Amino acid sequence: MTSVSELQHTTGPIVLAGAGKMGGAMLTGWLAGGLDPARVVVIEPMPSAEITALAARGIRLNPAAPSPAEVVIVAVKPQMFREAGPALKPWVADTTLVLSIMAGTTIASLQNVVGGAVVRAMPNTPAAIGRGITVAVPASDVSAAQRALTDALLRATGAVEWVDDEALMDAVTAVSGSGPAYVFLLAEELARAGIAAGLPEALATRLARDTVSGAGELLHRSELSSATLRQNVTSPGGTTAAALSVLMGPDGFQPLLERAVAAATARSKELAT
Template sequence: MITGTGLISQPTSVVLAGCGNMGFAMLRGWLATGTLKPQDVHVVEPLDALLLRADGQGVNTYSTAAALPGDLMPDIVIFAVKPQVIGDVIGDYLRFSQPGRGTTFVSVAAGVPIARFERELAPGAPVIRVMPNTPAAVGEGAMVMCANAHVTDRQRKTVERLMAASGEVTEIGDEALMDAVTAVSGSGPAYVFHLIEALTEAGKAVGLPDDIAGRLALQTVHGAARYAHQSGEDPGTLREQVTSPNGTTAAALGVLMRPDGLAALLEEAVRAARDRAIELGR
């Protein structure tokens, strides 16, 4: 696992195909840490509002891949588009996959297998599949990588450092696990956001003013996550430390830890997300 700023020692030219929420989150991480310089990033985004947002970061922006400079030889092309449109996008970057170009192709499209890119790019193209998540925008992302056999150690390390600018990076060898990764860390921030929403509403239900309930819920989740991350203890031990016998926390956990409680709901949710990722990749 790689963590930290992931600073790249030499200039690296990156084409970012798509700058929606995930693409923009990664872009902000690269620039905020100095991992990439704005002049080394080329963003292709057809939607005017998203293109304008990227342009505000000082990077090179284009509405189509055809508008990219003819002499551009990017080290990395990153596909950060919806999986439903990936088939319409890959061909626009075929020229960078020709032998001798040295371009590494990185996909963050949920559910799209490496084999899809291998079929549509030139033979031997190095492809890395990555599942990031939106906390990458504040340097707290969780990224998981899986590379094909054509990726060199140097290319792998460059992409690892690029992703590490936005959080923690883990590499797996079995691509079949990527759908489960998508369900846990890729979609996971939404689960936590919903937890904050639910805890806020629960606070209101027991009489707290709206603004106080919201602040307490948000800070409690934030503080608990930081404490769990920094303490080195497993979550079960931390839960036990907070729970006094027959106390208020024990009363609440008696509800949450019922057989049909939070753990069962989360497992059902993760399975649903995993299954949908599989469907999207077909």
């Protein structure tokens, strides 16, 4: 996790609208990095026990009297934005940084409903353990200081990449935003295949989970490409090669993932508001 020293230079409150899994993960990262809880306002109509407990540490939960903040992070579900968005407007001045992590919600929509200087971002669920990756795109009026502040907020949960073309965000959502589910499905189906091959269910599940998570950690730590790592564990004519001949065949991973990512990209475009 990153240091939050950049956040200490801000003067106004940091407002988090929506403290579900992703918003809560971001909040946990900020507090773990040393952000003063008294700087944080959380707007969440149905707070979890964990969020409610943070009120005892000093965060302000659902205050009755909103006033313009320096930063507003919009982490509500996209389907709720049309209803919840206008209620955030009292928190937003022209100079307020508005950071959205909602899938499909465009910069233009955020500007129209909430206002402020908007950055649209797409994190993913490994943010909960500080291993997420987020892609962000700024509106044209976002200042260098606001971009640096956004970077600090997002790096509390993992790596950050910036793009200038908002049209890329649909594919980003399909690859990294939805991507963890694809990996979890791999572990699920690998376990099921192990059971079909005769392994006890508990052993097959353990082998699949630890293999997927271990391989992911090796990929994270290694400077080698994923293709090289794959080749390094594939002996010609061996068992891995036999499996890969199926997985890399005409009905294998590549065409399946291309169709899956295309479907998710199309759905992200449909959700655009």
